[in-house]
Amino acid sequence: MSERSNDGGLLLSPGASPDAGLPAADLAAKHGLTVSGARxxxxxxxRQLWGRRHFILAFSSAKLTAQYSQAKLGQLWQVATPLLNAGVYFLIFGLILGADRGMAKGVYIPFLVTGIFVFTFTQSxxxxGVRAISGNLGLVRALHFPRAALPISFALQQLQQLLYSMVVLVLIVIAFGSYPDASWALVVPVLALQFLFNTGLALVCARAGAKTxxxxxxxxxxxxxxxxxxxxxxxxxIMLQDKPQWISDVLQWNPAAVYMDLMRYSLIEGYGAGNLPxxxxxxxxxxAVLCAVGGFVYFWKAEERYGRG
Known part of the structure; x- marks a missing residue:
């Protein structure tokens, strides 16, 4: 039993718990309890994400394996899909519209295939990322883990898929006369920067897609x-050489064009530095830094709202 003192406080009777008179918030803080699902x-x-790194790697690999599991050609579609897209675009833009004008002989096909493969990495x-939360609500609601693990694992899945495709891309580039040299080492930092950019963009789209x-x-x-x-x-x-310079600058400085041009410069013999902004x-x-850091913080700010409502 407890009584009220003269000043209105609670007096605990002998044998009562020392926590009996504490407000709920103070009681939770005393015992290290936090709000379930709080950010x-x-x-x-x-640190939580780093602790789930093995889950992120395993989840991305499993999704990559399952992606074409119902197709007879299986994982070959990872390479066949962008190649078929490149074939269609070559027919329309290369043969019919003459988009290869101004380029040295043998450059346009590697130019086109490189652009398709690199842009597909960002597009995918x-x-x-848009469906990372909304398409995995069962997992989000059933298990407690940092939700950023999902869009990051999907971006990692697309990087793995691009690495498979790079084997075919290298063969195409060599077939058209561009042989390995020192500039090929630039492929590694280009892919690393694009992966950071793509991951940040996937995080932004994951939050937006979870709400809408x-x-x-x-x-x-x-x-x-x-x-x-x-x-x-x-x-x-080349296409905009008769237009105001600022239009060409804006288009060349957009991130998709930047990473494509750097990859083309790294791999294609006839694609020199004059083509770069x-x-x-x-x-x-x-x-890469702006999108990765900004996207991560933007996603984290809504952490407690994912999977609710």
Whole structure:
């Protein structure tokens, strides 16, 4: 039993628990209890993600294996799909519209295939990011883990798929006269920067898609517009040489074009530095850091809301 003292406080009777008079918030704090599903601090969130690194790697590998498990050709579609796209674009833009004008002989096909493969990496990361939360609500609601693990694992899945495709890309580049040299080492930092950029973009799209699932229906149109504005099928510098310079600069500095041009410069013999915009490496690093850090913080701020409602 307890009594009230003269000042209105509670007096505990002998044998009563010392926690009996504490408010619920103080009682929870005393015993280290926190609100279920509450957003952790940014530092704690990063540590939680690092602790789930094995889950992220295993989940991305499993999704990659299952992606074409129902198709007879299986994993060959990882390479066949972008190659078929490249074939269609070559027919329309290369043969019919003459998008290869101004390029040295034997450059356009490696130019086109490289652009398709690199842009597909970003496109697939964005599309999978949009559905990362909304398409995995059962997992989100059943298990407690940092939700950023999902869009990160999907971006990692697309990187693994691109690495398989790179084998075919290298063979095509060699077939058209571009042989391995020192510039090929630049492929590694280009892929690393693009992966950071794609991951940040996937995190942004995952939060947006979790709140607005219909975004998944709109995003293909956005990505198609971005593809046409990024010089996947044509050289921005050559096609816009009779237009105001600022238009060419804006299109060349957009991140998709930056990473494509750096990959082309690294692999293709006839694609020299004159095709790159000024300060291209600084721009590539800036896009990667800005999108990765900004996207991560933006996603983290809504951590406690994913899977609810």
């Amino acid at each position: 952790p601090s940014l530092g704690a969130y990063v 990361s964005v599309m999978s 699932p219909d975004l998944a229906q709109l995003m293909p149109f956005v990505m198609r517009t971005w593809m046409y504005a990024s010089g996947v099928m044509f050289s921005i510098r 000024p300060h291209v490496w600084a721009v590539a690093c800036g896009w």
